[in-house]
Amino acid sequence: MKRKAAIVAVVLLSLCSVPVFAQDDKVDEYVRSEMAKRKIPGLSLAVVRNGEVIKAGGYGLANVELNCPATAETIYQSGSVGKQFAATLVMMLVEEGKIGLDDPISGFFQDAPATWKGITVRRLLTHTSGISDKLYDQIDLRQDYTEDELYHKIASFPLDFAPGEKWNYSNPGYLMLGILIRKVTGEFYGDLLEKRIFNPLGMATARIISEADIVMNRAAGYRLVKGELKNQEWVAPMINTTADGSLYLTVLDMAKWDAALYTEKLFKKASLDEMWTPVKLNDGKTEKYGFGWRLDEIRGHRIIEHGGSWQGFNTHISRYVGDRLTVIVLANLDGARPEDIVKGVAGLYIPDLAPGNAEVSD
Numbered sequence: 001m002k003r004k005a006a007i008v009a010v011v012l013l014s015l016c017s018v019p020v021f022a023q024d025d026k027v028d029e030y031v032r033s034e035m036a037k038r039k040i041p042g043l044s045l046a047v048v049r050n051g052e053v054i055k056a057g058g059y060g061l062a063n064v065e066l067n068c069p070a071t072a073e074t075i076y077q078s079g080s081v082g083k084q085f086a087a088t089l090v091m092m093l094v095e096e097g098k099i100g101l102d103d104p105i106s107g108f109f110q111d112a113p114a115t116w117k118g119i120t121v122r123r124l125l126t127h128t129s130g131i132s133d134k135l136y137d138q139i140d141l142r143q144d145y146t147e148d149e150l151y152h153k154i155a156s157f158p159l160d161f162a163p164g165e166k167w168n169y170s171n172p173g174y175l176m177l178g179i180l181i182r183k184v185t186g187e188f189y190g191d192l193l194e195k196r197i198f199n200p201l202g203m204a205t206a207r208i209i210s211e212a213d214i215v216m217n218r219a220a221g222y223r224l225v226k227g228e229l230k231n232q233e234w235v236a237p238m239i240n241t242t243a244d245g246s247l248y249l250t251v252l253d254m255a256k257w258d259a260a261l262y263t264e265k266l267f268k269k270a271s272l273d274e275m276w277t278p279v280k281l282n283d284g285k286t287e288k289y290g291f292g293w294r295l296d297e298i299r300g301h302r303i304i305e306h307g308g309s310w311q312g313f314n315t316h317i318s319r320y321v322g323d324r325l326t327v328i329v330l331a332n333l334d335g336a337r338p339e340d341i342v343k344g345v346a347g348l349y350i351p352d353l354a355p356g357n358a359e360v361s362d
Contacts, residue, residue: 024055026348031059034341040333041222041229042070046251047345048326051259056251062219062332064229075205075218075248076330079308081315082245083174085193087125087292089181091271092196094121098184101125101274105176108183113155118163121180124173125291126279128166130159135172144238147179167279167287171244174292178243189243201260203253209240215248221312223334232312232334245308251328254317258326261319276304299352307339318342323350 027047035043042060046053058070093099101122106112112119115130123129135154139145145153154172161168178189185192190208198206205217221232240246260266275291288295296303305318314336319326327345329338340355347354 023348027055027345028059030344030348031341034344035060038333038336039224039227039229040331040336042074042219043329043331043336043338043341044070044072044074044076044251045341045345046072046255046326046328047349048255048258048328049349050324051262053252053255056255062217064220064222070219070332071217072252073205073217073250074330075215075250076315076332077209077221077308077310077313078245078247078249079310079313079315080171080245081254081306081308081317082243082247084292084306085197085247086174086177086181086189086243087275088197088266089189089192090121090125090177091275091291092267093181093184095267095271099180105180108180109151109155111155115159116155116163120163121177122279123163124177124180126287126289127168127170127173128164128279128281128287129170129173130161130163130165130168131170131173131176132157132160133168133170133172135175141233141235141239144236146238147182150175150242151179162282164282167281167289174244175242181243188241190241190246193247197266198253200265201256203249203256206247206249206253209246209248211237211240217250218248219313219332221332221334223312235311240311245310249330251330254328254330255326258317258319258328262324301350301353305339305342309334314338316342318346320346320350320353323353325349325353 031045041064042062044058047055056072058072058074060070062068062070062074090099094101099121102120105119105121106116119129131154134157139153181189223230223232276293276295277290278286278288278295280286293304293306301320302322303318303320308315312334313332314334315330316338317328327342329341331338343355
């Protein structure tokens, strides 16, 4: 009887494990298929459930020239996925009473233009400040600038609209947050990230970008020019240290970050709730954006997410918070649209999330 019971137990255990492997196979097949369609050289993926990694790995090549495979440990540039970390630093300073969300930023920048009178810290965080997003089209990206020079460049452009009147994505707005953080703390934004977020959470390979440093497992970034793969375009070192998204990280770093967001390790739940509340405009209408996060839902499933694109890298994290499922995709091709792959992978774990007629807005 004992032997028969043991055999039954083994059979049942095997049956229980089949769907997991089958699901993994489906994910791998789907990701590789999408990479082929989009001509993505390399991609890393992590799927996190209840704060635990249930799948992580790499596909394709992290570096085409060196024929180096992508893995879960491959380091990518964050692009604007980095904005959520800048927003978190600001909220930590808010909890400490060093910054107020509704403080006018002119109180920190005494020579700010008169038109900036209505710009608050909250308006910078939510892309409702009116600060133009034209900076990177107007400056030489191969030239280094000090923070003070960048501030004066940004201040020289007229506002696109009165603060709070509209929502318009603004990288310079987040660049200003990095400068503001230094003014308040006396420390470089990147150093504070390491000290107050990355180290406490064990995000061992997350850091500010540096092309000069030796960075193990660093991926190369690529772009397609008339269908031909080319290396990313070079930018000056200081351009890659600003708070609008200049980080190196892995999917495993991001998985630790995701797990921490279910806790109060960094700050109170009330601060997270504030970050994940849709911004209200002057006319009372709301926009589906919080502090460094896009907010949406698909078929009743709440989503907190953000993407990034910079220097031959595209990234995306989607947190299906009610399902406690998170999918993270980091890719080394400009135009890879990892958000589509994230949705497809999420749908393989929870069919109701599969892309269909009801789509999440961009």
